[in-house]
Amino acid sequence: MPWSIFTKNALETKNISDSHVMKHKQVLKVARNLSEPFKVTKGEKFRLKDMDPNDTLHLVSEDKPRAKEGLQVGVEALAELQDMLYAQDKWGVLLIFQAMDAAGKDGAIKHVMSGVNPQGCQVYSFKAPSSEDLDHDFLWRTMKCLPERGRIGIFNRSYYEETLVVRVHEEILQKQRLPSRLITKNIWRERFEDIRSFERYLSRNGILVLKFFLNVSKDEQKKRFMERITNPDKNWKFSAADAKERGHWDDYMKAYEDMIRHTATKEAPWYIVPANNKWFTRLAVAGAIINGLSSLDLAYPDVGPEKLKELAETQLALQKEE
Numbered sequence: 001m002p003w004s005i006f007t008k009n010a011l012e013t014k015n016i017s018d019s020h021v022m023k024h025k026q027v028l029k030v031a032r033n034l035s036e037p038f039k040v041t042k043g044e045k046f047r048l049k050d051m052d053p054n055d056t057l058h059l060v061s062e063d064k065p066r067a068k069e070g071l072q073v074g075v076e077a078l079a080e081l082q083d084m085l086y087a088q089d090k091w092g093v094l095l096i097f098q099a100m101d102a103a104g105k106d107g108a109i110k111h112v113m114s115g116v117n118p119q120g121c122q123v124y125s126f127k128a129p130s131s132e133d134l135d136h137d138f139l140w141r142t143m144k145c146l147p148e149r150g151r152i153g154i155f156n157r158s159y160y161e162e163t164l165v166v167r168v169h170e171e172i173l174q175k176q177r178l179p180s181r182l183i184t185k186n187i188w189r190e191r192f193e194d195i196r197s198f199e200r201y202l203s204r205n206g207i208l209v210l211k212f213f214l215n216v217s218k219d220e221q222k223k224r225f226m227e228r229i230t231n232p233d234k235n236w237k238f239s240a241a242d243a244k245e246r247g248h249w250d251d252y253m254k255a256y257e258d259m260i261r262h263t264a265t266k267e268a269p270w271y272i273v274p275a276n277n278k279w280f281t282r283l284a285v286a287g288a289i290i291n292g293l294s295s296l297d298l299a300y301p302d303v304g305p306e307k308l309k310e311l312a313e314t315q316l317a318l319q320k321e322e
Helices: 002-006 020-038 061-088 105-112 159-163 187-204 218-230 232-237 240-263 278-294 305-321
Strands: 092-099 121-125 152-156 207-215 270-274
Touching (some): 020 061, 020 278, 061 105, 061 278, 092 105, 092 278, 105 152, 105 207, 105 278, 159 240, 187 207, 207 240, 218 240, 240 270
Parallel strands (some): 092 207, 121 152, 207 270
């Protein structure tokens, strides 16, 4: 079972049973091992400088081919959990992805969610707010896109942009049509407070909130930008505006750190995922989602006596057709 290579005692666990139950338990165990080191639920003492963008836990570059096999096992497990989520129709899941440009958000979403039933998953990308958006509160445009019960909603960027790009470029804040007396030195603290309350509200209403900051280094971002410039197949990905934002790197890092410190909670944890190695980033993201879904006690709905009787009668009728 490819996923088993990522346990610390991989060499001693090659003979693990292939039974479905054993495989399920092993996947959950490894999912926890891959994601828990990067989980933040209390942000008071969080420091971004303590998180290494190159971290791959106990894995090395030679594990990359096997990591792809392991990701496929994780994708299959995720698909099974999502199927139960959809059938049970009680919980909803909100996945939020934040990162600097070229950190790999799109790729992580594409690869990790590749096995999920499209009927049970929705992806929304939030760019600059429209004029209509600016006529509402800063949570409005994202609240419209929250997932229904039984579905997974993915935000590629989110309401957190209102504490990041708007904070780094304060001229944007001046254009948001807020009453001037509300724009004070406390506005960021107030927005963090509003976000915590909002996410607590979602949690209390059956929405699992998992948040991912893909932590890429400045050097790695430069490398990826250069690849987009020199590789004709990737030219379309490059934006001069993205490169220009590098000039505000330190300001963004301070904003991200403050964001995580003030909004990491038990109800809505942040995962600070190392993003310099895409193959590991995707493994860690998959592990966190699997771990989160498994905490919901998902199961297919029970079938009562009347339904069983109906099934038996229908089966009999179909057999008679033969």
